[in-house]
Amino acid sequence: MKAFLAPIHGYSDFAFRMLCQEYGAQAACIPLVSSTSVLRDISKLKRIDAHPQEKNLGIQLFGISPEELGRATALLDETFPFVSWFNLNCGCPSERITECGAGSAMMTEPELVGQSVRSMKNATSRKVSVKLRISGRQGETLELCRAVQGCAGVRRRLRNCPCKNHWAGIPGQRGLGNHQNH
Ligand SMILES: Cc1cc2nc3c(=O)[nH]c(=O)nc-3n(C[C@H](O)[C@H](O)[C@H](O)COP(=O)(O)O)c2cc1C
Numbered sequence: 001m002k003a004f005l006a007p008i009h010g011y012s013d014f015a016f017r018m019l020c021q022e023y024g025a026q027a028a029c030i031p032l033v034s035s036t037s038v039l040r041d042i043s044k045l046k047r048i049d050a051h052p053q054e055k056n057l058g059i060q061l062f063g064i065s066p067e068e069l070g071r072a073t074a075l076l077d078e079t080f081p082f083v084s085w086f087n088l089n090c091g092c093p094s095e096r097i098t099e100c101g102a103g104s105a106m107m108t109e110p111e112l113v114g115q116s117v118r119s120m121k122n123a124t125s126r127k128v129s130v131k132l133r134i135s136g137r138q139g140e141t142l143e144l145c146r147a148v149q150g151c152a153g154v155r156r157r158l159r160n161c162p163c164k165n166h167w168a169g170i171p172g173q174r175g176l177g178n179h180q181n182h
Helices: 014-022 035-044 066-079 103-108 110-123 138-147
Strands: 027-034 057-062 085-090 127-133 153-157
Touching (some): 014 027, 027 035, 035 057, 057 066, 066 110, 085 110, 103 110, 103 127, 103 138, 110 127
Parallel strands (some): 027 057, 057 085, 127 153
């Protein structure tokens, strides 16, 4: 089984990623960065601390404009030739992210998610994946999976989004409280 270090904002920096790699992590990801800030001034983004020594490293983006996400991917592609893949965050429940329509707020916008992934894919020859949550409405999850068909991978978070009671009506599923659901 492959061990994958999940992106943890504020924790999974270069030192932590290298340590996890030493202990067996086969892939790691730089936590979410907004496509707008990448385009504003990439040199100021200390959080993108990618290092050529890292293997199978990804960079996670969030944003709501497919065009901007594509341009940000192209810039990252050019700046970090040793990065292996890019990821679109469609799972973050933080209000700071969802209030602008990004992160888990995109779960209800399969068309936008599909366009964003296509735009990112067109901007790079490297792999593009998506991280999303399972919605309590099965149809919604399936629609999202269809929208991102063709991307390198879908990382599902087996948790619902705390903003909504997605699990209502699904037998045996209660959903998690905010403190459990990161
Ligand atoms: C403090 C904190 C920061 C996180 N930052 C991110 C992030 O930047 N991007 C992301 O996709 N997930 C983020 N997550 C979610 C984790 O990557 C992971 O999906 C979550 O802890 C649940 O683990 P699971 O995969 O076992 O369900 C964060 C979680 C925590 C607790």
